[in-house]
Amino acid sequence: MSLTPATRTAAAVLTAALLVPLAACGTGDDTANDAGAEGAGLTVLAAASLTDVFETAGAAYEKSHPGTRITFSFAGSQELVAQVSQGAPADVLVTADTKSMDKVKADTGTPAIIARNRLVIATAEGNPFKVDALADLADPGLKVVLAAPEVPAGKYSRQILDRQHLTVNPVSQEPNVRSVLSKVELGEADAGLVYRTDAESAKDKADAVEIPDAQNAVAQYPAATLKDSEHAEAAAAFVAWLSAPEGQKILQDAGFQKP
Template sequence: MSRALTRRRAAAAIVTAALLVPLAACNGKDEGKKDGGGAKSAGDVPKAQLTVLAASSLTDVFAKAGAAYEKEHPGTKVKFSFAGSQELAAQVKEGAPADALVTADTKTMDGLKVDVGTPTVIAKNRLVIATGEGNPKKIHGLKDLAGSKLKVVLAAPAVPVGRYSKQVLDAQDVDVKPVSQEPNVRAVLSKVEMGEADAGLVYKTDADTAPDKVDAIDIPDGQNAVASYPAATLKASENAEAAAAFVKWLSTPEAQQILRKAGFQKP
């Protein structure tokens, strides 16, 4: 082979290699974009001022969850408005400005299908009997609540915890005449804490927030009711993408760990 031919082939190889380098770089960039096209990172979620309507029983745990979410998503602020689920539903129907909703039952959420996105259950809960510290009235089970000398307070029937309470009492054929019917579970707990009632039916997680003021008497699983907490975005939200990101986050391991630590059960 002549030296001239060898030199020409070498030069052609150099030119070909030079042309292939930028093509490889382009392919690498495209591949990178393709790989990054999955779930959005925290930095991709739009910054927003979110308002979340949430059931009263989530008051303490959502304060921690909100702080964790804001830390993970700089620039986003989460404001919670807590009330009984039935009150929250009324606010949604009246057009209250908010971005997401979390209720303490699926029935309330199901009644808002035209107003909310697809709900996801993020946690579950159970009832306990809350009594004064030290259980001075020696209450051991649901049937004890029928005692005529006991002052028992329940949530109103329209409130999820009130509906669950009626369900478990009726199933055990226990006739309770409450001294008052409260608008949410925290109001029931407060009555027992202040000594205005001897006992009340509340969620386990609510009783756990006041261990130095009330005792929690467990109700056997066979006599109890399971409360489910669905979360959904509101269709009227002006921060739809950010609201959806928050609702989705509530099912992540980090959020679920916060809920478990507060005593909520797995969805």
């Protein structure tokens, strides 16, 4: 069937209208690609104990790197490692211990230690059970919660308890250190071992009992780019920034120790 002149004109107008947004999308993609590190959307897999400080760091980084947007996924380091091993799309990995990072070394660039941390005993506000030392955690009448053995905080906890020859039977073993803190805050546990920075973030809801350095463990936080990242340049820039003065100030202001 032949088209009338009026029909052909209408069809041409409709085709042109459909092509305009497609052309605009193409231009936008080219602009984003040309932006490189300044136009990337980064996904960062980070240890749960970094939740508060990384939210602050992410906002600061986005402000100083216009066009970059960072999405954080927080979990226990063992969960993050599993995600990487299963091919989850991400750009940067930050764990709470070097052993976890070593498990996926074939998938990452060279890690850099960005911070250190130490454990404290978290108790309910006011420390109603008068917990003063690690030895008090062995009291069978005290409800103690620890991170699970496969979690870095759990490994560190058992390390320091074993060194003191203390037997502690936790009422629960949590998948990450923030869950330990939550149990104490909610009154579901009388005490728990968490990082100093976690306790600092909840100082209006829980108390922290310091553990002497000679009895403590030092947690190290390595950060690395992921080799499958679609934004390799931007990922490397963020990892480098974490070790630079601005990133370090944010970490240390939150209570983390120097690398």
